[in-house]
Amino acid sequence: MTRMLIMGPPGSGKGTQAERISERLGVVAISTGDIFRANVKGGTPLGLEARKYMDNGDFVPDSVTNEMVRNRLSQDDAKEGFLLDGYPRTVAQVDYLDGILAAGEQKLGVVLQLTAVDEELVSRLLGRARETGRSDDNESVIRHRLDLYHQQTEAVVARYAGRGILAEVDGMGGIEDVTDSVMGRIDDVLSAPARGV
Template sequence: MSMRLILLGPPGAGKGTQAARLASRLGVPAISTGDIFRANVSEGTELGQLAQKYMDAGEYVPDEVTNQMVAARLSQPDAEAGFLLDGYPRTEAQVAELDSILEANGHQLSHVVELTADTDEVVARLLNRAKEQGRADDTESVIRRRLDVYAEQTAPLVQTYADRGLLVQVDGMGEVDEVTARLTDALGVTTD
């Protein structure tokens, strides 16, 4: 099934888990800017070093760096038939850049899915993940800062995409399988 999707939601809402599940069902790549940033950090690339400074402070990596990275990724052959973006766009400027990228390739978005989640539950999830995975970027103060930045910069995109008639909201709280079922139902994706 060919779909071009964006998955929005606060950090810890389960976007990464659900993106992987949904992309697998759709047969499209799940493209996560967070994973790409972390890979660059672990490889010690110039982009990774720059991204690390922002990530450690709980801030977003600048648009110009992120836009170039996403444009390059969307031009790869596996994304031609569709994709699921997790973590992009995060700002109105990135929305405009994504619109340009898609238009240049003769494509358009199918849906924008917002996973909604309770703030305190999200903080608890991320603190637990930090313990399990040893992720230094997931301290409580950084998590709360990331949630503030999300509310300031990314949450307004929900209205932008709602105004375009593309927004689908799905409750991201509960067991992983329950959330996946809600997502596939909301998008009309048949399950195996």
């Protein structure tokens, strides 16, 4: 059973790589961003709350996010493994996820970190905004999201690096090349001796 996280700054290709890894490994890809956007589109109470933060490029607070993740990981399609995209983003969320997994006598196998240079990410995201019309992809919001990522998420990356389960890959190459690199790094981490939780 493979339980994995995929992390990286906005625009680093997490969603694309999550789909490809999910297909190759036969595990469900779970994106908190997709769940938030579906709730916003559906006008649910969770969606209305999440939208306030998303439109400003802020992270949706733990009070909205944690239970949603707990509920999603308890669904049948996640029992045999998952690839979680967009969570955890803070050390407090790492602790919460550890608790969820420990309650089910489970642990993470790999945390994949896609890396990229901020200026390349801004260009990529501005291009995506023109193509898709996403309201959360203007330059000011993009730079704010990148700043938040660097402030909060890098501590999460450091926590997982200390556990010996972090696999870093440059996310700015061609899609197939990045996927091949990702799969190689996943194999490296899964075959290495465990260093604890």
